[in-house]
Amino acid sequence: MTSEPPHTSSCPANRGQEGFALLEGLVAIALLAGTMVAIYALVGNILDSASRVGRSNQSVQITMNAIETMTAVNPMMQGSGKIDLGPYAVTWTSTSITPIIDRGTSLYQIGLYNTEVRVEDQPGSVLANFTLRQIGYRRVRDLGPTLGDQGTRLGDPTRSP
Numbered sequence: 001m002t003s004e005p006p007h008t009s010s011c012p013a014n015r016g017q018e019g020f021a022l023l024e025g026l027v028a029i030a031l032l033a034g035t036m037v038a039i040y041a042l043v044g045n046i047l048d049s050a051s052r053v054g055r056s057n058q059s060v061q062i063t064m065n066a067i068e069t070m071t072a073v074n075p076m077m078q079g080s081g082k083i084d085l086g087p088y089a090v091t092w093t094s095t096s097i098t099p100i101i102d103r104g105t106s107l108y109q110i111g112l113y114n115t116e117v118r119v120e121d122q123p124g125s126v127l128a129n130f131t132l133r134q135i136g137y138r139r140v141r142d143l144g145p146t147l148g149d150q151g152t153r154l155g156d157p158t159r160s161p
Contacts, residue, residue, distance in 0.1 A: 063128045066090045066119045075113035076100075076136025088121045094134070107141045 069083055075094035082091045098112040113136050119128040 059128060062088065062119055063130060066117055066128060066130075067132065070115065070117060070132055070134070073115070073134075074136055074138075075115050075134050076109070076111055076138050088119050088127055090117060090119050092117045094136070096136075097133075102140065107139055107143065108137045109140050111136045 065085065069085065069090050070092065073081070073092065075092075078094075080091075080093040082089055092115050094113040094115040096111050097114050100109050100111040102109045113134050115132040115134050117128075117130055117132055118126060121127055
């Protein structure tokens with residue numbers, strides 16, 4: 001009887017190692033996929049936050065421009081109006097919240113106003129809406145002759161005493 005030499009090329013031990021390597025590869029791919037999903041969600045959240053910050057900055061910039069524009073408005077003289085700033089327009093309406101103060105010794109009347117300000121773009125959508133508290137004033141008296149004016153009249157050489 002002849003005995004055949006044992007087969008050493010395909011051992012059950014080698015097959016188990018190959019299968020284990022395949023299982024490791026699948027686990028690694030699953031972990032990598034899970035990590036990539038988490039990174040994708042993180043990047044999506046960061047981009048969303050950056051977009052919200054950008055919109056907020058734009059809104060603040062528009063509001064600051066409108067506030068700066070409203071510093072030129074005297075609510076006592078211009079109770080309502082509209083200023084076109086190109087890409088958007090500022091409209092306002094003022095209402096007095098205190099009685100107008102008129103002191104006999106002052107050249108001005110003053111009052112405190114709430115000014116409702118609305119900023120709209122050209123299609124008409126609202127970009128900002130806020131209330132400002134402003135001082136309104138109106139000149140109601142002339143200064144009268146000053147000391148310098150009287151001095152030149154008194155010392156005028158063309159005048160005879």
